[in-house]
Amino acid sequence: LYLVKVRVTFSAAHRLCVAGLSNEENHAIYGRCANPSGHGHNYDLEVAVRGQVDPVTGMVVNFYELNELVRVHILDKVDHKNLNDDVDFLKVLVPTAENLAGKFWEILAPRIRNGTLHSITISESSDNEVTYLGPDQAP
Amino acid sequence: LYLVKVRVTFSAAHRLCVAGLSNEENHAIYGRCANPSGHGHNYDLEVAVRGQVDPVTGMVVNFYELNELVRVHILDKVDHKNLNDDVDFLKVLVPTAENLAGKFWEILAPRIRNGTLHSITISESSDNEVTYLGPDQAP
Amino acid sequence: LYLVKVRVTFSAAHRLCVAGLSNEENHAIYGRCANPSGHGHNYDLEVAVRGQVDPVTGMVVNFYELNELVRVHILDKVDHKNLNDDVDFLKVLVPTAENLAGKFWEILAPRIRNGTLHSITISESSDNEVTYLGPDQAP
Amino acid sequence: LYLVKVRVTFSAAHRLCVAGLSNEENHAIYGRCANPSGHGHNYDLEVAVRGQVDPVTGMVVNFYELNELVRVHILDKVDHKNLNDDVDFLKVLVPTAENLAGKFWEILAPRIRNGTLHSITISESSDNEVTYLGPDQAP
């Protein structure tokens, strides 16, 4: 079994807050990430696809093809944007790394043609990272 | 001559725009960095001090002392903040990397006690970086 | 299933040697890592927790909460220390990366409240890394 | 269960092309990687072995021993070489990251004495990576 991974980076602003809670309540949940006027990150995004190698081409999926899929459906929507205000598919969610990963999975999984989506990994900084392995993995 | 450098990172939102210009005019100057609701970065900040080594301690300046100076006067003001809205000393400036570096120099230069401030380096991503060498360097 | 990972670094000295063996015997097992007066590393430590996302907060576990747990129970005990001499919970062990990972697991596993400890990863340098997946994983 | 990983890097030229296809056909499959006179990379290679810890030495496998195995059987054959022309065990294959990983597995798996080969990971750049988990993993 092979895993093929592509990595991209995007720069975005976000604010972590549950709608309807006060600034104090949100600060109790999210700490400094609840700053009312927001903050931002260079996000690293890794998309992993699993599959078998085509014996002629020696590839599971072409890096460029996979990269292009991520660019069109994810990167162009979130790069140099405010994740709370500018991104249609994120508007009803708190833009945590977990929720970004879950939403990116929903968007990319049905669009992968060679191989199967294996994981979505997002880091907000070198200090933390979230990997989503999909809805079918048992806890 | 020795250069002693400390490095910290901070996460912030910003928007590049000249007050009084339209969105279109700002987009013409700053491209996607002019997105009206902002975007963000993990900024890397390096502060370099030059000087001679104390023959007893073997140091120009203690790393912790220099790091603490940067934390109190810079990091606590900009980390997890919106650079356009939340930072008093940036309010009249477009928050470009150049202007951040210039302002951080003004704040730190008079506070360095061991050695002399040599440079302020800021990168918004691994793709770009600005170094300010101070007002006394001839062009 | 989600994995949430936090990463910290610590600087420590260690010496690899089995008590009761000669310097020559330890050198035969550990090579230059058996240097009698020790050597040291900047260790990278990653702690991964698996779980489901809380639908209100959008998090498995707060990064700060997990980071604080690692700081109090691990980092404050090993950072800027000699792993052979200064750390109570390591004293009967050869301080290999494997043994550090196993011991950190014992300390952290019962203290994780949101989610379940998934893995402990330690690297002594960019050239090597150990991941411990816990005692329940079949070989 | 423990995973022990060693990482090395090698610099090599390669060209992606299926023998017997025209330049245009190969370009359609591999894009700019089909450039007829080749291009090159600094490849990162990670070899992971899984096993249990020896209670006396505190190791699954010595890092130096594993590193030496990779150096002799892989690195000395591919570093500063042209992967299409200079490497006997690659000559009948398109030198994609997938095929390199598969071939390195065949060479290393029978030579691991402490523990079991777990995965071979190869990246051609920071933007992409392939992990091979061996022939026994079900898709």
Next chain:
Amino acid sequence: LYLVKVRVTFSAAHRLCVAGLSNEENHAIYGRCANPSGHGHNYDLEVAVRGQVDPVTGMVVNFYELNELVRVHILDKVDHKNLNDDVDFLKVLVPTAENLAGKFWEILAPRIRNGTLHSITISESSDNEVTYLGPDQAP
């Protein structure tokens, strides 16, 4: 004085050899970099421009503008190419990092409109780097 730096990466093959010398003679000069069928690298290229900040825009030169200049005049010519065979402006030179830096300077210096070209830095790997400061710097 400000330095503004942009960084790009390119993947290329090269062979170090003086035309007219034997393989043995070239090996004596360049070691394994003289391998007759070539090898390759992911090259990191940093272009630094010095200048003063425009008081309205807060920039010396726009990152995108500088990046575009590097892309059109350098990157599109060398990325995924063989530096010995495919690049017109390198054909009479041994493609060492020094010679690449010197040639890139010649191409870029007259095209910088905001500020002045300050340095060209090229690394073939994380282990080595060359910086060219231009023809006017005294030794």
Next chain:
Amino acid sequence: LYLVKVRVTFSAAHRLCVAGLSNEENHAIYGRCANPSGHGHNYDLEVAVRGQVDPVTGMVVNFYELNELVRVHILDKVDHKNLNDDVDFLKVLVPTAENLAGKFWEILAPRIRNGTLHSITISESSDNEVTYLGPDQAP
């Protein structure tokens, strides 16, 4: 003018303390770096040489030749060692990054045959770095 830089890494233990001072006095100067049983780091060392390019070879100095000089005269003496106890040329010094840089300069400067030693840069971690520009640079 060209700068040619080689980079190596070494793993060592050290303790910062002025001989004759108490643990408390040393702690007041060096903080946690004065831990009596020591700590350690993966040190990054960069050696930069300046010079002109040989028009035949296209090099200032061969990377391998410079790397070998650093390996024989520095790396073999400090890697996997205790800097306070095991290194003859460091014994009378507090092993700060400044003092390491100064001592490495004394050792390497007279041994550089192609070009002139330009700087010695040492970092103990990604958070700090010292560059020594030699005794001739005016403050």
